[in-house]
Amino acid sequence: xxxxxxxxxxxxxxxxxxxxxxxxxxxxxxRCFQCGKCSAGCPMxxxxxxxxxxxxxxxxxxxxxxxxxxRSIWYCxxxxxxxTRCPNKVDLAAIMDxxxxxxxxxxxxxxxxYVQLANRLFIENIKTYxxxxxxxxxxxxxxxxxxxxxxxxxxxxxLTKGKLKVFHQKNRNIGEIEQIFSRIEEMRKKGEAP
Amino acid sequence: xxxxxxxxYYPGCSLHASAKEYDESTKxxxxxLRIGLNEVPDWFCCxxxxxxxxxxxxxxxxxxxxxxxxxNVEGDLAVACAACFSRLKTAQHRLTENDIxxxxxxxxxxxxxxxxxxxxxxxxxxxxxxxxDRLADAVKKPLxxxxxxxxxxxxxxxxxxxxxxxxxEAPTIMENVIAATGAEPVAWSHRLECCGANFTLSRPxxxxxxxNAILASAKxxxxxxxxxxxxxxxxxxxxxxxxxEEANGxxxxxxxxxMTQLLGLAVGVPAGKLGLDSMIVNPLPLLKEKGLV
Numbered sequence: 198x199x200x201x202x203x204x205x206x207x208x209x210x211x212x213x214x215x216x217x218x219x220x221x222x223x224x225x226x227x228r229c230f231q232c233g234k235c236s237a238g239c240p241m242x243x244x245x246x247x248x249x250x251x252x253x254x255x256x257x258x259x260x261x262x263x264x265x266x267x268r269s270i271w272y273c274x275x276x277x278x279x280x281t282r283c284p285n286k287v288d289l290a291a292i293m294d295x296x297x298x299x300x301x302x303x304x305x306x307x308x309x310x311y312v313q314l315a316n317r318l319f320i321e322n323i324k325t326y327x328x329x330x331x332x333x334x335x336x337x338x339x340x341x342x343x344x345x346x347x348x349x350x351x352x353x354x355x356l357t358k359g360k361l362k363v364f365h366q367k368n369r370n371i372g373e374i375e376q377i378f379s380r381i382e383e384m385r386k387k388g389e390a391p
Numbered sequence: 392x393x394x395x396x397x398x399x400y401y402p403g404c405s406l407h408a409s410a411k412e413y414d415e416s417t418k419x420x421x422x423x424l425r426i427g428l429n430e431v432p433d434w435f436c437c438x439x440x441x442x443x444x445x446x447x448x449x450x451x452x453x454x455x456x457x458x459x460x461x462x463n464v465e466g467d468l469a470v471a472c473a474a475c476f477s478r479l480k481t482a483q484h485r486l487t488e489n490d491i492x493x494x495x496x497x498x499x500x501x502x503x504x505x506x507x508x509x510x511x512x513x514x515x516x517x518x519x520x521x522x523x524d525r526l527a528d529a530v531k532k533p534l535x536x537x538x539x540x541x542x543x544x545x546x547x548x549x550x551x552x553x554x555x556x557x558x559x560e561a562p563t564i565m566e567n568v569i570a571a572t573g574a575e576p577v578a579w580s581h582r583l584e585c586c587g588a589n590f591t592l593s594r595p596x597x598x599x600x601x602x603n604a605i606l607a608s609a610k611x612x613x614x615x616x617x618x619x620x621x622x623x624x625x626x627x628x629x630x631x632x633x634x635x636e637e638a639n640g641x642x643x644x645x646x647x648x649x650m651t652q653l654l655g656l657a658v659g660v661p662a663g664k665l666g667l668d669s670m671i672v673n674p675l676p677l678l679k680e681k682g683l684v
Contacts (some may be wrong), residue, residue: 221447223489240585240601244594272597275440276585277549281559290550294443301445315593319441323453328436329404338592348595351630355409358669360630362408370433377452380499390448390495 211259218256221295221391224288229253235279235289245269249279249289252296265300268309273297298391311342324378327368332361396520397427398511399464401457401479403472403622404436409630410472410622412666416651417471417513419660424521424529428469431461437478440589451492452499454482459505467509469516471651473621474588476512477546480553483510512547513651514620515556518564526571531659533573537681539653540579540614541565542605544586544624568650569618572657579612581605586627595631599638602627606635606643615677616646618653625649629671646674656683 205227215226229250236248247255247269255264264270270293279289300307307313318337322330339347355361368374384390406414421428434457443450458479461468470476483506486493497504517526543562551559560583566576584605587598606628609617619625629647636642647670655665662684667674678684 223485241597243600244597272594274545274585274588274590274597275444276545276588278545278585280550288550294445294447297445298447311593312590313445315589316441316444319439320446320449323436323438323442328407328434329439331404331408335592351634354671355630358671359411360409360669368433368435373456374435374453376501377456377499378449380501381448381452384448384495384498389498 205257209259210257211261214259214261215256217299218261218292218295221298222288222291224291225285226253226256226287226292228285229257229283229287230285232284234282234284235287238278238282240276240278241272241274244272249273249293253287253289253292256292264296265303266307268307270296270300271307271309271312314338314342324374325367325371326365327371327374328365330362330365332363333365392425394427395425396466396516398429398466398469398516399461399508400428400430400469401434401461401471401475402430403470403475404439405622405626406471409626410649412669413471413622413625413649413651416649416655416660416665419655419664420651420658423655423658423660424526426516426521427466429464429466431457431464431468434460437475439474439478443478443481448492448495448499450478451482451485451496454479455486455496455504456500458482458508458510459500459502461508462505467511467516467520469511469513471513471620472623473512473544473546474623476510477554479510480555484553512554512556512620514547514564514568517654518568523567523571526568526654526658530572530657532657532683534569534653534657534681534683535573537574537653537683538577538613538615539569539574540609540612540617541569541576541582542609542617542619542624542628543583544619544621545583545588547620548583565618565620565650569653572654574653574657577609577612577614579608579614581608586624588623588627591623591627591631595634598627598631599635602631603635603639603641606632606645607641609645610643614645615681616648616674618648618650620650632672644672646670646672646677648674 242248273293438450438453557564587601590597
């Protein structure tokens, strides 16, 4: 590979997808020059098959399908260390949000199902109750993920400490949240919102 | 007696359940310092990490809704949870900068977006609005001899332009606040590292790994206890501590306090009103040894 050079161009890049990510995230993907500071500080890199800087590289090389199909985007903790340290002001944490949304909207080509399940149940709880109902969240997660014994010993302990609220009242203004959900859905149907 | 300061208050979901001792001790400390705290009626979940992870518009809309509800209560908005604080501040920033997103959110909440009210974490209120000198003067029982590892986690300082609380890589606000009580903040390596946050539900293995490094670092630095300002950090370091010890074949026995629990002890809130019995790692042996209860 003597003297081999790699050129980024609109052909190698799939500019359409990159622009979509840039519009959703409000951050440049193209500005990254692969210094690797994001991955150096990423607490989750050991759990990812592609560390953060490689995710941006794959996007630059038009290989976005590999990114969406992998589990890395779902293993980002949103700790914001990458965005804080990037010398080129690439907001990687926002790019991760955009990629997750694209994967989520495409009905999850990723194999990482537990994180997506937890997210879905969390959002469902907001829609149903207005606030988080922690005990229900944990119980339904265990049932739906088939891990019936997960945190089996923790539950009773938290109950005796008063940390698990068994009964949870819906917000009395819950109608307002339902309307927010339905208005967003409507905007999306009309193509007025991503 | 008249209050010296008044705030509207957004506790967030955790403070009504798994972090109720944070809520209780916050109210105790603010009452002792004569700072008024009026909860915003009928607030909603801010959407936290799961909402912004997959649906930015939903996340921004939930926060904008909460900000407009907060407008009905007088005073800057006091937020206890670091995650809620981060989401509300992020929404203020994004909606100020981006007209397209603001219009979408205005359609979603069917009303104007209100971005004027300052959103403040409790730390900012205590250190800046109330003031460190006044805080030191209010101390009735100094926490002398207590070595505290002050744990910031992620969202109190990052990303740099959002929280506007302190420097993102070398903050001192937690150390300053706890030093005002006479306690000794230790220098340690992991105060800004991630604890694993909401993976505690979906992938607890992540938490067992990341939070172990934090506990080990605090122990190495000779800390008696860890102080946090976020219910997720507390859940991971306190509730999962035994599991972390078992998974890593080690023993920490490290009490993890909310900052308002330690401040409460110092400014004379009765120990029974600080929710110390809700903590999973029992803090009483330590507090007795230091003569604090």
